[in-house]
Amino acid sequence: MQSLQEQRLVYEVFALHKREAFDTLYLRYVGAINRFIYYRVSNAVDVDDLTANVFWRVWEYAIKNKGKEIKNFRALLYKITRNEIANFYRAQGRIPQIVELDDPEEYSEIADAHEDIFKKQLSAQDVEYLIECVQKLPEPYREIVALRYFEELEIKEIADIIEKTLGNTNVLIHRGKKALRKIMTQSNEI
Amino acid sequence: MTEQELIRQLKAAKSVYDKKFAPTQETVERIRGLLMERISRSEVAPIAVSRTGFIFGFLRYITPPQFAYGMALFVLLAGSAVFAGYARQARPGQSLYGAKIALEKTHVRFVSNPASRAQVQMELAGRRLEEAQNAVSVEQEAKVLRQFSRDVKEARSTLKQAGDPAQVQAATRELVKKATEYEEKLSETKGKKPAREVDLAAISEAEEALLEIKGELVRITIPEVGELPMKPADQNLKTDQTTEAEELQVGEVSL
Numbered sequence: 001m002q003s004l005q006e007q008r009l010v011y012e013v014f015a016l017h018k019r020e021a022f023d024t025l026y027l028r029y030v031g032a033i034n035r036f037i038y039y040r041v042s043n044a045v046d047v048d049d050l051t052a053n054v055f056w057r058v059w060e061y062a063i064k065n066k067g068k069e070i071k072n073f074r075a076l077l078y079k080i081t082r083n084e085i086a087n088f089y090r091a092q093g094r095i096p097q098i099v100e101l102d103d104p105e106e107y108s109e110i111a112d113a114h115e116d117i118f119k120k121q122l123s124a125q126d127v128e129y130l131i132e133c134v135q136k137l138p139e140p141y142r143e144i145v146a147l148r149y150f151e152e153l154e155i156k157e158i159a160d161i162i163e164k165t166l167g168n169t170n171v172l173i174h175r176g177k178k179a180l181r182k183i184m185t186q187s188n189e190i
Numbered sequence: 191m192t193e194q195e196l197i198r199q200l201k202a203a204k205s206v207y208d209k210k211f212a213p214t215q216e217t218v219e220r221i222r223g224l225l226m227e228r229i230s231r232s233e234v235a236p237i238a239v240s241r242t243g244f245i246f247g248f249l250r251y252i253t254p255p256q257f258a259y260g261m262a263l264f265v266l267l268a269g270s271a272v273f274a275g276y277a278r279q280a281r282p283g284q285s286l287y288g289a290k291i292a293l294e295k296t297h298v299r300f301v302s303n304p305a306s307r308a309q310v311q312m313e314l315a316g317r318r319l320e321e322a323q324n325a326v327s328v329e330q331e332a333k334v335l336r337q338f339s340r341d342v343k344e345a346r347s348t349l350k351q352a353g354d355p356a357q358v359q360a361a362t363r364e365l366v367k368k369a370t371e372y373e374e375k376l377s378e379t380k381g382k383k384p385a386r387e388v389d390l391a392a393i394s395e396a397e398e399a400l401l402e403i404k405g406e407l408v409r410i411t412i413p414e415v416g417e418l419p420m421k422p423a424d425q426n427l428k429t430d431q432t433t434e435a436e437e438l439q440v441g442e443v444s445l
Binding site for chain 1: 191193196197199200201202203204206207208210211212213217218220221222224225226228229232234235236237238239244247248251252
């Protein structure tokens, strides 16, 4: 559900083509979009180009669809991002690379400093290991698990983004978790 | 590991994910610069609107179409109700008086039963009579009285369309009462004002209409109606009533 302030910004962009409003939306979402692209594309230069492309596509979409009602701007952004990533891989003629983890110690402080007691119980290695396992998931599950648990999107938003029904999305999330558990168990056994 | 534990761990890993893949401020600014430059080159001019235009446009933008249609319908109905309320207060000569008459006629059309419709028409004729009593000019009074005469005649002809004897009896009783009541009011109207301030022709026309309807009704009505107060001129009509009422009871009389 979009806040009234966000609806206003979206209205200003889509109906009035206000650059200031677009800039505000950019600043609000650039972190999340850049992070999501980086998670799926390893090269930092490619990530920045893709991020710029995503926002440019949003602007173009706003110009072409003047006054179009956007029910969920965040879902639209992720949808465009997903398409951009797919186009990027298609142009390169290759499959997504898995990002290698660097310096696991760097993140231990974050995990320890978190308020949640359960999170405190998790060691930095556990967290790193988990993210590593998520990155090993087959592509559809990897994306969907990231959208649900790292980007914290609603299931309905994810359904909009991947253009599936709520039921199918739930099934995909469930299968993603199942596959993740399997990967973690196999890794532990090795 | 249970599913719940896995979900908790995934949620806990979010902060690490955020930190690991987050762009630097420099990156954010660089992309922003690239983007804004590209947008500037596209030469798309922002659309200027007034503050009111912005508010209405925004409300329309965020409002689902179904809600907007519902609101429009509500405003229309509320507006109509207010309009009808004002029109109902209108007096002869005022701009909304025509609307008042139209609304009343619409009301009459919605009454499907002829017996009930005749009663409504007679009721509305009563309103014309009241308006005539309060009219500010002789012309208006004459006009309203002529309308009164027409309404009374219409009530009479409507009643003729009714088929159910029980309903006819009830409606006739009511109409005769009303006609008698209106006769008295009409006499009051005539008596209150000096002759030069009254359109005698219109009053005579109204009196005739009342006499006609009473005559018509008395001919077909039930015995007790004959006991209603009547003017001497109507007495000859009363003699017919007994036989007609009897015929009505055995179902031999139709309108």
